[in-house]
Amino acid sequence: MKEEILNKCGNSTDIIIRTINLKNNVIDCIYSETLSSSSAITNYVLKPISELIIEDKNIVNTTIINLIKNSLTGSSINELQTIDEAIKNIFLGYTIIIINNKNILSIETKASLDRGINLSSIEVSITGPKDSFTENFNTNLGLIRKRIRNNNLFVKSITLGNESHTKIGICYINGIAEKSLIKKVMEKIIKINNDIIIDGGYITEELSKSTFLPQVNQTERPDLASFALLEGKVCIIVDNSPTVLIIPTFFIDFFHTPDDYYQKNINTTFTRILRFLAFLIAIFLPGYYISVTSFNPTAIPTNLLLNLIEQHTIVPFPAFFEILIMIIAFEILRESDIRIPNKVGSSVSILGGLILGDAAVSAGIISPIMIIVVALSSISALVFSYNSIVNLIRYYRYLILILGMLLGIYGLFIGFGILVINISSTTSFGFPYTYPFVPFIKTDVLDSFIKVKNKQNKRNPLLTKNRKR
Amino acid sequence: MKKIYLIIFITLLTGCTNYNDISNIAVVSSIGISVNGNNYNVYVKVLSSNQENEENIYTKTCTSIDECFNELSSELMKKLYLTHMDLLILSNNLSKENYNQIFNFFLNEKSSRGSFTTIIIEHIDNKILETNTTDIKNMLSLSLSTNGLTKDVTLTDIIKDILNYKISYIPFIENKNTITVKGYKTIYDENKILTSEESLAINIIKNNIKTFQIMLDKNVYKLEQCYTINKIHNNNIEINFYCKYYGNNKSDKNNLENYLTKIITSFTQNNKNNYFKYLLYKYEKNNNDDIKYKVNIDIDYKQNIGGEIFE
Numbered sequence: 001m002k003e004e005i006l007n008k009c010g011n012s013t014d015i016i017i018r019t020i021n022l023k024n025n026v027i028d029c030i031y032s033e034t035l036s037s038s039s040a041i042t043n044y045v046l047k048p049i050s051e052l053i054i055e056d057k058n059i060v061n062t063t064i065i066n067l068i069k070n071s072l073t074g075s076s077i078n079e080l081q082t083i084d085e086a087i088k089n090i091f092l093g094y095t096i097i098i099i100n101n102k103n104i105l106s107i108e109t110k111a112s113l114d115r116g117i118n119l120s121s122i123e124v125s126i127t128g129p130k131d132s133f134t135e136n137f138n139t140n141l142g143l144i145r146k147r148i149r150n151n152n153l154f155v156k157s158i159t160l161g162n163e164s165h166t167k168i169g170i171c172y173i174n175g176i177a178e179k180s181l182i183k184k185v186m187e188k189i190i191k192i193n194n195d196i197i198i199d200g201g202y203i204t205e206e207l208s209k210s211t212f213l214p215q216v217n218q219t220e221r222p223d224l225a226s227f228a229l230l231e232g233k234v235c236i237i238v239d240n241s242p243t244v245l246i247i248p249t250f251f252i253d254f255f256h257t258p259d260d261y262y263q264k265n266i267n268t269t270f271t272r273i274l275r276f277l278a279f280l281i282a283i284f285l286p287g288y289y290i291s292v293t294s295f296n297p298t299a300i301p302t303n304l305l306l307n308l309i310e311q312h313t314i315v316p317f318p319a320f321f322e323i324l325i326m327i328i329a330f331e332i333l334r335e336s337d338i339r340i341p342n343k344v345g346s347s348v349s350i351l352g353g354l355i356l357g358d359a360a361v362s363a364g365i366i367s368p369i370m371i372i373v374v375a376l377s378s379i380s381a382l383v384f385s386y387n388s389i390v391n392l393i394r395y396y397r398y399l400i401l402i403l404g405m406l407l408g409i410y411g412l413f414i415g416f417g418i419l420v421i422n423i424s425s426t427t428s429f430g431f432p433y434t435y436p437f438v439p440f441i442k443t444d445v446l447d448s449f450i451k452v453k454n455k456q457n458k459r460n461p462l463l464t465k466n467r468k469r
Numbered sequence: 470m471k472k473i474y475l476i477i478f479i480t481l482l483t484g485c486t487n488y489n490d491i492s493n494i495a496v497v498s499s500i501g502i503s504v505n506g507n508n509y510n511v512y513v514k515v516l517s518s519n520q521e522n523e524e525n526i527y528t529k530t531c532t533s534i535d536e537c538f539n540e541l542s543s544e545l546m547k548k549l550y551l552t553h554m555d556l557l558i559l560s561n562n563l564s565k566e567n568y569n570q571i572f573n574f575f576l577n578e579k580s581s582r583g584s585f586t587t588i589i590i591e592h593i594d595n596k597i598l599e600t601n602t603t604d605i606k607n608m609l610s611l612s613l614s615t616n617g618l619t620k621d622v623t624l625t626d627i628i629k630d631i632l633n634y635k636i637s638y639i640p641f642i643e644n645k646n647t648i649t650v651k652g653y654k655t656i657y658d659e660n661k662i663l664t665s666e667e668s669l670a671i672n673i674i675k676n677n678i679k680t681f682q683i684m685l686d687k688n689v690y691k692l693e694q695c696y697t698i699n700k701i702h703n704n705n706i707e708i709n710f711y712c713k714y715y716g717n718n719k720s721d722k723n724n725l726e727n728y729l730t731k732i733i734t735s736f737t738q739n740n741k742n743n744y745f746k747y748l749l750y751k752y753e754k755n756n757n758d759d760i761k762y763k764v765n766i767d768i769d770y771k772q773n774i775g776g777e778i779f780e
Binding site for chain 2: 298
């Protein structure tokens with residue numbers, strides 16, 4: 001039997017077999033040394049078995065199975081029927097115990113292969129909790145359960161990925177989340193037929209319609225996921241993914257951070273208005289600059305216009321190409337900054353941001369005002385920690401830039417119209433993206449771009465309209 | 470497909486041809502136009518983007534204003550951009566035809582906004598163009614608040630006046646040794662330089678004045694919170710002017726009222742009053758030239774007690 005297992009695993013070197021002889025009985029312990037903890041194997045498997053004293057030479061096989069079962073101190077012990085089951089368990093981190101080449105037992109000896117609970121690195125909070133999700137399914141679920149100690153927090157698990165066998169957990173609060181929403185999410189997830197699910201991004205891609213606007217939110221913060229569950233949303237935990245997916249999501253969600261609920265309302269209102277302004281600046285500033293300088297210099301005060309002309313005279317390219325070069329250079333800089341190791345990151349930032357920018361101006365390739373415009377626009381986009389909204393800003397910035405270059409201020413208004421139409425025509429799992437403005441929900445409008453008062457309960461009236469409150 | 474056609478159609482409506490790279494434009498600050506026989510002399514002050522050389526004045530003599538601007542554009546290799554223009558200086562010797570051509574030019578020029586100050590000057594030279602436009606504007610507003618002489622008038626105001634009354638009042642500036650505001654000059658149907666009293670009268674009639682000073686017998690009287698209400702009934706036009714005067718002698722009130730009544734009555738008798746004819750036509754549908762005027766001046770005398778010691 002053990003030879004068959006080894007053969008099926010391709011005689012992989014990390015599959016270890018340890019054989020123990022007890023009188024006339026042969027006990028084979030098989031495990032993967034990469035997925036299992038050696039101390040767990042020693043303490044919960046090998047030590048109890050080797051300490052067994054069997055005096056009767058003619059002991060029955062069932063008796064020895066019971067003896068071994070009783071001696072094992074592990075928390076989860078199962079009796080398996082087939083070799084395929086045994087192989088699957090080996091790769092889940094279990095140790096397989098084959099008794100006299102007939103019976104198979106499995107005992108959990110998983111090694112902890114995650115990095116532990118770390119500080120959240122993307123969605124940083126000043127005053128709120130600092131912990132973030134990890135790559136471990138159970139840890140992530142525990143971090144949510146720690147915040148919602150309620151038996152109504154239901155978790156439905158399924159395995160996805162024909163080859164990867166990734167564990168997916170669908171969490172919701174029974175009694176708050178709409179049954180129709182849960183059903184819809186479950187149906188969509190079951191339909192996913194990928195070979196491999198490495199990260200939550202795979203699920204997001206499958207659940208989203210083809211639009212610029214993100215319909216599924218991803219968070220690395222357990223407090224945000226807990227808030228979402230209490231609102232009536234559904235969270236999806238994907239094993240090996242450090243982010244949890246939140247369904248459905250609304251446009252206004254990207255302007256909110258967990259910090260908003262840990263400080264005074266007036267401060268939250270100020271920062272939210274600032275974020276909205278940053279959103280508009282990030283999208284419209286380069287396009288506005290191009291349209292004003294190329295079509296409507298009338299709108300520029302005389303002294304500023306003269307200043308711009310002086311700066312632009314030395315540049316050999318039209319303003320549009322100049323700004324395009326700068327935006328693409330910034331995108332490359334941002335992408336390299338994300339990918340390169342932290343140790344050299346700061347030097348690349350200095351080289352790229354300061355030296356390259358200064359040299360480009362000195363060489364007469366770029367005008368200083370263009371650096372200000374692109375830097376201001378790009379920095380404004382960095383106000384948002386959600387990658388999906390940063391991507392939305394990026395695409396719309398290019399669109400508005402082209403429209404501004406072709407049609408001037410008129411193009412800007414067309415672009416704004418397209419953005420509004422896009423937002424208002426999008427739905428996330430059947431719920432309008434423009435909540436709480438359309439449909440208008442007065443209580444939630446007071447916690448949208450502004451925050452006037454704290455809600456007594458977190459329930460979202462749109463998501464829980466069929467639930468008793 | 471209909472949507473695509475609609476987008477293309479909207480795009481075509483927008484006029485992509487308006488595209489102008491800012492490095493290809495010359496920002497014009499002020500323009501001077503005079504006539505010499507059948508030719509126009511056009512003076513253009515272009516603001517320089519180079520900080521060392523602040524402004525350049527270019528002169529051209531041609532048969533039409535458009536021609537002058539085209540030639541100057543070719544010379545500078547840049548499009549003359551008039552949106553940031555502050556001042557239009559016209560010479561004293563322009564005829565009705567010349568004014569028509571000038572107004573047509575600015576109305577047809579896409580980059581012109583018409584919101585620039587317009588003045589008439591005795592003789593145009595580089596010196597007046599070199600003068601800061603803000604200084605000239607300040608001089609005009611000061612002349613209104615001190616002597617009630619002239620208001621800052623834009624080209625749009627002038628064109629509006631000509632379309633309505635066939636006459637417009639433009640500030641007239643003398644530049645012999647120094648630059649001095651003399652009052653208004655009428656253009657179009659009438660071509661006349663008004664005296665300072667006539668200029669004050671038209672400012673009172675048109676309700677341009679809020680505060681001003683009058684010099685009588687070497688005494689200066691300051692009038693404040695002034696306003697005018699013109700009443701029209703049949704052929705009668707009643708000019709009612711109200712002001713507050715803070716003084717120490719009540720008899721000054723009568724002197725001021727008599728003086729202002731005299732200058733307004735004199736103005737209505739000695740000048741073509743197209744302004745009133747238009748008002749009559751507009752409100753009474755009356756084309757009668759025999760207009761009867763009634764002037765009421767009401768100076769509200771207030772005892773000035775601030776800092777005064779009474780015996």
